[in-house]
Amino acid sequence: MKVSLAGILDLPVYYGTLLIRVEVKNNGTDLTYATQIVNSCTLATVPRTEGMSNGVPALSNSTFEGISNFFSQAGILELTARISLGCPPLDTASDPTAQLQVAGLYGGQYHRPDGVNLTAASAETSAVIGRDSNNQDLGNGWSRILPAGIYGSNYVSRALIAEVGYLELVGTEVLYPRYAAGDSTGLMSLTTSEAYLFTFAGKPPLRSTGFWSLTMYNSDGFLVQNPLDIYSVSDRTNITYPNGIPVYGIGGGPEDQPFQIIVQSAAVSPPANWTQK
Secondary structure (H helix, E strand, C coil), X not given: CCCCCCCCCCXXXXXXCCXXXXXXXXXXXXXXXXXXXXXHCCCCCCCCCCCCCCCCCCCCHHHHCCCCCCCCHHHHHHHHHHHCCCCCCCCHHHCCHHHHHHCCEECCEXXXXXXXXXXXXXXXXXXXXXXXXXXXXXXXXXXXXXXXXXXXXXXHHHHHHHHHCCCCCCCCCCCCCEECCCCCCCCCCCCCCCEEEEEECCCCCCCCCCCCEEECECCCCCECCCCCCCCEEECCCCCECCCCCECCCCXXXXXXXXXXXXXXXXXCCCCCCCCCC
């Protein structure tokens, strides 16, 4: 069966990123079906006669040409200068254009001001971002960063999310809790003699289209390789209660009781009484 869908995304800027996710359940067939959906998607350019981008160059491969290192300070600034015309500030009352010009970002290029030490400036910026404390306490050592998704003139929070949680959704759509418990490093490392034990009082409340997941990323923001080939645990995986009854999916029922998830070094075997490994 072939289904055609149509929709409109109203972007406040000329350039944007589109991230599409297809939900896959743990039933052995969804992955194949999801792959078919992805492969059947097409993208086409639709000419516009209204709201044309006045003097804004089209986003293309040439936008990124000549930048040898996108992760260097100079590379980031050059890319920022090139896309700044297509991504004007949403909060026009605090338009940072004048500050960007002083910093050397104008005319679609980065002009490094005389006497500027980019390494020192980058270190100072990272320190400011690291001190961002605009958090909401969720209790029991958990918190979330505010604002979420739409930052206005809060450029410190915007920079923090760009660094640790790129493409964050707004708070009405998703919740990103993080654990610190007084330690700024949070959940960062484990030795072979340590483990994290997450205890859920019951099934997290969800809407019909909602989901929750516990996913492990390394310090570079990538999934952690492991011999079990397991990268997240969620309402779509085969977790069970201590009595062996599935929390979700086939065999699961209305039962709702505490369950636990253990995170430990791959060099250590899970406890013998663990129902799923």
